[in-house]
Amino acid sequence: MSKQRWAILVAVICSVTTAHNTYNNTAQAADEIEINTSENRSFTQPQLLRTIKGHTGTVKSLNFTPNGKILVSGGSHNDPIIHFWDPQNGKRLATINRAHQGAVNSLLVSPDSKTLVSSGSDYRINLWNLRTLEFSRAFDGHTSPVLSLVTTPDSKILVSGGIDGIRLWDLQKQLPLATLVRYDNIIHTLAISSDGQILASGDNKGVIKLWDLQSRQLIKQLKAHSETITDLAFIPNSQTIVSSSQDKTIKIWNFSDGERIQTLTGHNQSVNAIAVHPDGQTLVSAAQDGIKIWDLTTGELKNFIEGNDKSVNAWTQPTKEVAFSEDGKMLASGGIDQKINIWNW
Numbered sequence: 001m002s003k004q005r006w007a008i009l010v011a012v013i014c015s016v017t018t019a020h021n022t023y024n025n026t027a028q029a030a031d032e033i034e035i036n037t038s039e040n041r042s043f044t045q046p047q048l049l050r051t052i053k054g055h056t057g058t059v060k061s062l063n064f065t066p067n068g069k070i071l072v073s074g075g076s077h078n079d080p081i082i083h084f085w086d087p088q089n090g091k092r093l094a095t096i097n098r099a100h101q102g103a104v105n106s107l108l109v110s111p112d113s114k115t116l117v118s119s120g121s122d123y124r125i126n127l128w129n130l131r132t133l134e135f136s137r138a139f140d141g142h143t144s145p146v147l148s149l150v151t152t153p154d155s156k157i158l159v160s161g162g163i164d165g166i167r168l169w170d171l172q173k174q175l176p177l178a179t180l181v182r183y184d185n186i187i188h189t190l191a192i193s194s195d196g197q198i199l200a201s202g203d204n205k206g207v208i209k210l211w212d213l214q215s216r217q218l219i220k221q222l223k224a225h226s227e228t229i230t231d232l233a234f235i236p237n238s239q240t241i242v243s244s245s246q247d248k249t250i251k252i253w254n255f256s257d258g259e260r261i262q263t264l265t266g267h268n269q270s271v272n273a274i275a276v277h278p279d280g281q282t283l284v285s286a287a288q289d290g291i292k293i294w295d296l297t298t299g300e301l302k303n304f305i306e307g308n309d310k311s312v313n314a315w316t317q318p319t320k321e322v323a324f325s326e327d328g329k330m331l332a333s334g335g336i337d338q339k340i341n342i343w344n345w
Contacts, residue, residue, distance in 0.1 A: 046293070046305055046331065050090045052340040055079050059334025061107040061118075061321055065130075068325030071332055073340055074104025074118060082107065082118060082128075087330055087342045094133055100124060105147050110171060112155040117171070119146035125160055127174060137174050141167055148189050152196040157213065159199055161187030166201060168216070180216055184209075191232040191241065198255065200241055202229030208243055210255055220258050224251055233276045233283075235296065242283060242296075244271035250285055252296070262299045266292055272335075273321050277345075278328040288318035291333060305343065 057079030063072045070093065071085045082096040082104060100120030108117050109130065116128040125139035125146055144163035151158050151171060158169040165182040169175070185203035192199055198219070199211040206225035211218055225245035233242045239256040250264040250271055269288035276283055276296070283294040293303040319335040324345075331343040 045303065046343040046345050048305075049087075049330070049342045049344045052085055052090045052342065053338070054083055054085075054092055055081070055334075055338045055340075057338060058320060058336045059338065059340055060103055060105060062323040062332045062334055062340070063107045063109050064323060064325045064330070064332070065109050066111060066113055066326050068327055068330060071323075071340070071342070072107050072109060072116065073332075073334060074099070074107045077103040077121060079338075080104055080120065082116075085340070087325075087332065090342070096128065096133060099126065102145070105145060106149040108149050108151055110151055110155040111153055114155070115171060117149055117151070117158060119149050119160060119162075121145040123162075125149070125158075125169070127171075139167075139169055139174075139176065141176055141179075147187065150190045150192045150199070152192055152213070153194065154196060157196075159190055159192065159213075161190045161201055163187070166190070166199075178216060180211065186228075188228055188230060189232045191234050193234045193241075193255075194236045198234075200232050200234070200255070202232045202243060204228045206245060206247070208232065208241070208253070220255070222253065222258055224253070224260075225249065227270075230270065230272055231274045233274050235276055236278065236280045238280060242274055242276060244274045244285060246270040248287075250274065250283070250294070252299070264294055264299055264301070266301050269318070272318060275322045275324050275331070277324055278326060284322050284324070284331060286319035286322045286333060286335070291319055291322065 055075045057076035060076050061074035071087045073083045075081050080100045082099045084093040100122045102121030104118055106119045116130050119125045123142045127136040129136050142162050146160050146162045148161040158171040160167050163186045166180040168177040170177050185205045187201050189202040199213050201209045208222040208224045210220045224243050225247045227246040229243055229245050231244045239254050241253050241255045244250045248267050252261040267287040271285050271287045273286045281296050283296050285292050291305050295302050319333050322333045329345050331345055334340040
């Protein structure tokens with residue numbers, strides 16, 4: 001796809017009304033998007049919409065644009081390409097070749113739909129203009145692979161984590177802000193609360209640390225798991241955070257008082273990734289032994305889904321990443337089999 005056609009496409013489906021900070025989806029603002037809640041969907045049977053092939057290595061990272069019209073994916077060290085897909089028809093819209101000199105470890109689309117941020121095993125964070133796909137600049141400062149990226153809901157602050165610690169960046173001015181902590185275990189995952197006030201980090205020692213983003217002070221730390229924390233997700237508009245680990249468990253925490261609410265057991269292998277549905281009632285977890293669906297209100301395991309030709313739950317083809325669209329109507333999963341599965345929710 002030419003840059004001109006891409007610019008037209010993005011202008012139509014990801015247009016931003018900056019005066020009101022709302023996003024237009026064919027003239028529908030994002031704050032009017034209907035969330036697909038448990039009342040109008042099936043807990044038990046998500047439908048496989050399609051399987052997308054295009055990566056030549058493990059699918060390491062997945063992220064939807066805020067209106068769900070574009071899915072962005074990043075590959076492993078032998079496939080350092082960023083792909084842009086139409087999740088409805090599976091067509092590739094564009095690519096960024098050689099996005100990193102190594103694996104694309106993390107991807108995020110800023111909530112204002114202006115910037116794509118990628119991080120890699122080459123120690124770099126790259127910023128891309130989402131409307132033109134042109135490279136904007138690189139954030140250099142990490143001295144190790146950058147494993148996780150998150151941004152505040154207002155798109156102002158970017159947070160990055162890796163082996164060498166956690167750094168803060170001004171995403172709008174595209175400048176470094178601060179180093180939150182250096183060489184404090186290996187930071188595998190980051191998450192930010194829906195109000196943008198609390199940052200959570202998960203490390204290789206199984207510790208969750210909670211930080212006040214405004215004061216940049218450590219609030220609390222939890223010895224959450226016996227092995228590496230692989231993913232973290234805040235439940236929207238609540239005092240709850242969910243963690244997954246290589247210890248095969250998923251745990252739900254009240255981050256206000258640090259108390260563990262529940263432990264979800266059911267995977268018999270390391271849990272690689274989790275995603276909370278926008279309605280805050282459903283959790284999806286991905287592991288080498290498959291993808292599971294949980295009711296967050298009861299902790300009950302509701303379903304086990306598998307990919308095309310049973311590839312998702314094959315022992316040799318673990319799922320590495322899962323992501324919901326913002327309206328909750330689609331789930332994307334990807335992994336070692338080099339495929340992306342799109343599920344109608």
